[in-house]
Amino acid sequence: MAPPREEPAGAPRPAKGALTPRQQDFPRWYQEVVARAELADNGPVRGTMVIRPWGFAIWERLQAALDGRIKAAGAENAYFPLFIPESFLRLEAEHVEGFSPELAVVTHGGGKQLEEPVVVRPTSETVINSYFAKWVQSHRDLPLLINQWANVVRWELRPRLFLRTTEFLWQEGHTAHATEADARAYALRILRDVYVDTMERVAGIPVVTGHKTARERFAGATRTWTCEGMMGDGKALQMGTSHELGQNFARVFGIQYADEQGVLQYAWQTSWGVSTRLIGALVMAHGDDAGLRLPPDLAPVEVVVLLVRDEGGARAAATQLVDELVAAGHRVRLDDRVDTSFGRRSVDWELKGVPARVEVGPRDLAEGIVTVVTRHDRSKSSVPVGGATVAVSEALAATGAALYDEAAATLARRTTDVVDPSQAAEAAAGGFVRVPWAALGTDGEAALAAQAVSVRCLQTADGSLADADTPEEDLVAVVARAY
RNA sequence: CGGGGAGUGGCGCAGCUUGGUAGCGCGCCUGCUUUGGGAGCAGGAGGUCGCCGGUUCGAAUCCGGUCUCCCCGACCA
Incomplete structure (x- = not known):
């Protein structure tokens, strides 16, 4: 037993080499945990990440949990190329608008300038759909359910290990269906049976679910469903999204099938993904002043x-x-x-x-x-x-x-309801705030954005997912500061 | 793009005002003693002080330029 070290009178100092307490400086605590638990290092190119064995082993276990559920939902794994013709991205106007600032573009190859620049995939909607167009001919080809495990690149200006890196690992699912109802049902099935189930039952992180506002929606989607987790400092982290794409990409890429009557129809689509960001969620949702706390299912x-x-x-x-x-x-x-x-x-x-x-x-x-x-x-x-x-x-x-119970208690304790949007920003300093969407509206959303508070999702008053015909005035906005 | 700050060993920092060729903590290596909650002692290794130029007998330190990073704001989502 070591005798206590002599300390000057005054505020107690943390033990030599101890982590910065979470309450003192949460971002710093996070960085220290990631480094000292040997989860990851910064890569040599700004924004890139080296995932170390301990971090990667956690990812492998997450991957296995997700992969099994994805396959149980009927999707099959495949692999599409890293490089995408730049022209593909331009086909869907909103899509390219959403991604163009963060694209990495290859202009040279084989020692000379390329005739057409090639982008490193920020997501694979465009390539995959160009093949869906070939593979889908008949209603008998639907639904087409494809998943891929891959890396993607989105040039990030404010990188943080796991949470926002220029290159990250993820899973992206892409599906085509005969009807809008079938596509919607599948997007929701993935959200619930794969994402919520993995996050809550495997990772032990309770999530708030709902759909994104137009402002926050995925570029090119008609509806984006999301799982939002609460981190140890009360901020939100988007942990996974499942999108209904409508017929936007089908029309652009010509994904058409002959229905039972022989009439050509455009397919209805979904896409969905979760990433290595989940490791960051694990750290921030469960970690304490002694470091990481892993749920047994994910512990290497x-x-x-x-x-x-x-x-x-x-x-x-x-x-x-x-x-x-x-x-x-x-x-x-x-x-x-x-x-x-x-x-x-x-x-x-x-x-x-x-x-x-x-x-x-x-x-x-x-x-x-x-x-x-x-x-x-x-x-x-x-x-x-x-x-x-x-x-x-x-x-x-x-x-x-x-771990789950503790996180659920924190989520409940730090979620407040307000009726007046003007109170939302202040209340969001400590956690999630539920405010009637009819009272907030897109103007209120923009006002909150100026104070670094965003609408994480919309849901019904009782916290469940909105139906297609749920009137907007019945929706509640969950607002928070977010990573 | 505007404002502020910082580049010194693997990490975190001091030294710069008042020039004299580099130091501290942690980590690392060796040995001995230890071991029930971040061990002690002794001995070591490791840095062209971001880069270029200037002043000077002499520059981490002074001057000019340049690059990079961080924070705040703006912009974007």
């Missing part, structure tokens, strides 16, 4: 067995415990770096967010016990050696629920 390592000292049979006991935990189906790591101090190792695993830790040392072992520590509340309990595996399983199950 669920439980670390920490050998306190290599004495008194502790190593053998630790090794055996690792075997038992693996046999019980857990992802386990043994930390036997006994030349590094106990405190350092504990702190490091807490920074990385590993949900459970078992400390195996000679002192406990002499009494036939080990210490089980749960990350989410940093609680410790002594359990008999033989009961450690069961205790860990229980701790992991409790962690998943606890």
Whole structure:
């Protein structure tokens, strides 16, 4: 036990090397967690990102959870090219208008200037739809449900690791349907069965859902559905969107099918995506002053067995415990770096967010016990050696629920209702604000924008999704500051 | 585009006003002692002080230019 360091009288200083407390400077805390949990580094080109093994392992688990649900919804994976003819982007007026400022354009290749510049995809609507036009001929070809895992590039002027980077990884789904109703139903199915389900049940982040205002809508979409999460500082993060594209792209790219009567019809389409931004959401929604807190389903390592000292049979006991935990189906790591101090190792695993830790040392072992520590509340309990595996399983199950419950409580506590739009901006300083859309309107939305507050989504008074025929005056706007 | 700030070892910074060829914390390497909550001691490695030019016997420091980054505003979404 180290004696407390001499500190000058006055305000308590954080321990040497501690993270900046969230309340003191949330953005700085975020940067420090990303760096010290070894999630990512900045790339050599401004705005680019190196995803480190710990961060990438989290992404792989998110990817697996999403991919399984996407396939369960009937979509198939495919891959389309990184390079898109610049002319494709220009075909859909709103689309190109939305993206042109952030396009990376390749003007040279093979040592000479290209006749037609090539853009690096900011999204693949245009390329994919040009092929949909070839593949869709008959109503029997519909629905056509395609997903791709890819990188995209949007030149960002204010990059932040995971949240807004020039290049990021994502999944983009693109579908074509025979009817508007079918397209809408599918966009909503993806929103609920894939996105909300993954975010809430796997990532443990409760989300607010609704549709975007015209101002916030995806360029080229007729309706954009969104999942908005609340971060630890009360700001909103758009975590995933599912778009109804109407027939906008179908008309431009000529995606037509012969219906049962042999009459040519334009297809109705959707597109939907989530990205590595979700890792940023995980950090900001669950993290605390000790670092990251990972839901067990996404943790690369669920439980670390920490050998306190290599004495008194502790190593053998630790090794055996690792075997038992693996046999019980857990992802386990043994930390036997006994030349590094106990405190350092504990702190490091807490920074990385590993949900459970078992400390195996000679002192406990002499009494036939080990210490089980749960990350989410940093609680410790002594359990008999033989009961450690069961205790860990229980701790992991409790962690998943606890993280969700905590986030849901924060969301509820920091969401307020106002009736007067003039109160919205001030109320949004601390979280989400629900204000009647009829009272706010597009003018109110513009006024809020001047104060860095945006309408995150529109929903019904009871918080559910609006039907196609829900009157505008029945809608509620959820407004917040956002990342 | 306007205003403000900053470029010094992997990271964070001091030194600059009053020129004398670089220092601190963390991290890193080696050894010993430690190890139940960010270990201690000793010894080391690592920097053409963003870049170009000028003044000077001598420039991180003074002067001119230039590049980059950050913050605020504007613009855009």
